[in-house]
Amino acid sequence: MNTHDNLTQLIEHTCQTYAELPAYNSAGKTLSYAQVEQQSRYLAQWFQQQSGLVAGDRIAIQLPNIVDYPIVTYAAFRAGLIVVNTNPLYTAREMLHQFNDADVKAIVILDALTDKLATIIDDTSIKTVIVAAAVSEPTLQEGQFSLNELIRQGERLAPLNAHQASRDDIAVLQYTGGTTGVAKAAMLSHGNILANAEQMNERFDDILTPGQETGICPLPLYHIYAFTVNMVGLFAMGQFNVLIPNPRDLDALVKQIEPFGINYFSGINTLFIGLCMHPGFKALNFSNLKMTVSGGAALTHAAADAWMNTTGCTITEGYGLSETSPVATLNDFKKEEIGSIGRPLSNTTVEIWNENDEPVADGESGEIVVKGPQVMMGYWQRQDETDKCMKRGFFKTGDVGLKLPSGNYKIVDRLKDMIIVSGFNVYPNEVENVLCQHPAICEAAVIGAKDEKTGERVCAYITLKEQIDEQQVSDYCRENLSAYKVPKSIIFMEQLPKSTVGKILRRELRQQ
Known part of the structure; x- marks a missing residue:
């Protein structure tokens, strides 16, 4: 992956390498790597030639986990656009802040959310509204475009002149809150995301065989974990990602998993507990489950034990933030130390600092700070906030932790009130x-x-x-x-x- 200068090159190389293999499934629809390449290329052609957008413009994606999400993301990168991941659960007030802060010019949105968008769109810079539907063709309002129709239109346009970003160009604006309560965007470059995907894949190489594994992705793609790990890292390994649109509906989730032999699974503590109490989930065949990764919230002993008893697989906990693209540390597979967040990824330095920004002795608690190629460029149009959290190349996480005798790290508290x-x-x-x-x-x-x-x-x-x-x-x-x-x-x-x-x-x- 370090041979690629940008995400466009990774996408095109991966789709060519694994062309005939399945890439994504959601809502009963499966796309091969070749289909992902083709559909994202057609949409990128429309972005470049018909949309009025230019390289560097921001495009919001407000979708659940459906196959359209990677298509739009890859098309945006190939056309030189900056992706603004947007939570479909946001209220109109939250959408308005994010769209104006990022100066979003276009949006790809689920049809069920367009009424909410209509209440604020006149107060934004959004000129292009593209509508997707989870199953059928969307119902359009005046001036809106159907995503599927644009892909068809793009097929008839001139060949794509794929944008070749540098590793230092912004790929994603990933919004994250702060102690001020005002959401701000971590600027993640092509190099940040490529580096973090490669760092994670170095660990996955010990467990997963390229082009041969099927995994379940219930974590939302608008969250930076699934975005980087599933949609870039595991994608680059030629794996088959089964996307779960609504993981809170456990009955539906179990039905979506049932047809597949699961090799890997990503989730959070609450989901592990809920699934282990579900009779339908317990009845599934877990004989091929090799890897389960947890992030986003602390993993409890109770959840790890229940998962092991139900599936026969350990849970491997990692740690990261939007500002670190996101993964900074990860437990070693099959050697997990429950209650710890593992050890730093390759080329990543983690230190524990006191209130004077000086390293403390091993075993003493202090603020966790991270340095590495996955650390963000800074906050979008928030130099003051960037200056507060960046020191000597380290990102100050606001989390309190310590280094254990094993060399793993442990979170003990939060400086922030999050x-x-x-x-x-x-x-x-x-x-x-x-x-x-x-x-x-x-x-x-x-x-x-x-x-x-x-x-x-x-x-x-x-x-x-x-x-x-x-x-x-x-x-x-x-x-x-x-x-x-x-x-x-x-x-x-x-x-x-x-x-x-x-x-x-x-x-x-x-x-x-």
Whole structure:
């Protein structure tokens, strides 16, 4: 993979190498590597010749895990566009911020989401709306394009002049929150993503045979883990990725898995626990399952034990962030140390720093910092935020950890107040800001609490200006926040605990 200068070259070389093999399956539809190459080339031709877009323009992709996702992504790279991955669960408010921050010019969106887009599109720079449907042809509104129709139109256009980006050119704007609650984009270059895919594949080479494995991908492709690991790394190995559009529907997930002999699986703690309790999943044949990788949330001993008892396969936990493309560390396969995040990938340096940004002795806790070719270029149009988190070439993660005697690393706490709900990041300030815009709410403080099902749940402590009940607060939040950000516990208080300077003390709420 280090022979490639950009993702376009990787895509074209991979599709030629594994042309006849299946590449992706979703919703009963399978595409070969040759079909992926052809359809992405036709769409890239339309992007270049008919869309009015130019190299460097940003295109948002707001789709679930359907085969259209890799087609659009690869087409965007081949046409020189920058991909802006967008969560389909976003509310109109969240979409508006992201599209304007990235100055998005075009979007490929699921048909079920177009009504939401219509409420904000006039306040954005989006001129081109391309609609995809999970099964049939989408119903279009005025001025919209059908993705399938554009692929057909592209076939009739002049041959593609594939854009040849440099390794330092931006490939993806991957949005991530912050302690400020304002989502910002990690600028991931072609070189960042190529490097991380190669680093992961070096580990996979010990377990997987190129062109011979079938894997289940329930993690969303708009999340940087599945984007890099499945859609770039495992793709480059010629593997067959079965995409799961809605992993929360366990009955449907089991039915989608059933026809395939599973060789690898990626998931998070809550999904492992849920599947191991599902009778249909327990009845599946796991004799060929070689590898299960976990990320996005801490893996518990209970989940690892249940998975082993159900499938006969260990779970290998890794660690990373959007800013590291994403993987920085990974346990060794079949030698996992549960409770640790493993050791650094190749060409990656992990250190533990104290509050003076100096390395601490092994075994002492401090902030985890990461240096390597997968570390982002910086935050999009946020030099101030970039300067805060980059020091001497290291990215300061905001996570507290330590180095174990084994050489593996362990996360012990978070400097940030971020809450992780089923692998999704929730930033308390964002939820607090939304709550405080309600006319009846005076102040709000949001913390995370342990939850057996989702890892953590969002808890809101509120003081009122006038009387409202929990249901009214919950309904209001659902209108303005994605479902996983909505507080599951709402506690009304006379006053919130504060410091002498008036800062709300979340730590005191956690102790209650």
